[in-house]
Amino acid sequence: xxxxxxxxxxxxxxxxxxxxxxxxxxxxxxxxxxxxxxxxxxxxxxxxxxxxxxxxxxxxxxxxxxxxxxxxxxxxxxxxxxxxxxxxxxxxxxxxxxxxxxxxxxxxxxxxxxxxxxxxxxxxxxxxxxxxxxxxxxxxxxxxxxxxxxxxxxxxxxxxxxxxxxxxxxxxxxxxxxxxxxxxxxxxxxxxxxxxxxxxxxxxxxx
Numbered sequence: 001x002x003x004x005x006x007x008x009x010x011x012x013x014x015x016x017x018x019x020x021x022x023x024x025x026x027x028x029x030x031x032x033x034x035x036x037x038x039x040x041x042x043x044x045x046x047x048x049x050x051x052x053x054x055x056x057x058x059x060x061x062x063x064x065x066x067x068x069x070x071x072x073x074x075x076x077x078x079x080x081x082x083x084x085x086x087x088x089x090x091x092x093x094x095x096x097x098x099x100x101x102x103x104x105x106x107x108x109x110x111x112x113x114x115x116x117x118x119x120x121x122x123x124x125x126x127x128x129x130x131x132x133x134x135x136x137x138x139x140x141x142x143x144x145x146x147x148x149x150x151x152x153x154x155x156x157x158x159x160x161x162x163x164x165x166x167x168x169x170x171x172x173x174x175x176x177x178x179x180x181x182x183x184x185x186x187x188x189x190x191x192x193x194x195x196x197x198x199x200x201x202x203x204x205x206x207x
Contacts, residue, residue, distance in 0.1 A: 040054045046128075060151070060188070061093040063084055066136055066141040068100070081097065143204060146163075162198075166181075
């Protein structure tokens with residue numbers, strides 16, 4: 001009898017927990033989706049100048065990359081991000097890098113440190129700081145690095161790809177799927193491509 005009572009009690013607890021459990025939202029799906037138009041924004045570059053999305057009106061698209069100085073994943077991708085900019089800027093799809101971390105949490109990502117890192121690596125693209133942390137949430141970025149390939153339309157820049165740069169963060173020579181390159185190449189040729197979304201691999205953005 002006691003065993004039966006215990007079993008009933010356990011069953012009731014399970015029912016109550018299930019009734020009050022709220023399904024978690026996949027943060028990777030928050031923010032812009034494929035096909036969404038991106039709102040204009042203005043952020044400060046490492047040279048102190050303001051840069052806006054609307055400054056890129058003469059480009060065919062933009063490779064928006066959320067990255068930082070302190071994340072090992074982001075550091076491993078720096079050379080590949082530089083290579084993307086060198087390859088696609090002449091084709092009017094330049095890289096625009098944004099540092100989204102809270103610098104109070106990650107002092108190594110402050111504006112001065114960003115400037116130093118850009119000089120050391122020879123960044124060929126703007127490196128903006130999302131100081132108020134109000135741009136990356138609109139995109140739905142959760143990692144560094146996290147990439148959004150934008151394509152220009154009559155209505156503005158639309159999101160055409162979201163996710164990782166490629167399928168091997170550890171070793172560029174072992175990459176088999178160049179997600180961003182495949183996306184941009186297809187957009188340039190006016191062709192369909194897949195995948196349009198992949199999982200971003202990196203450090204969580206520090207709030």
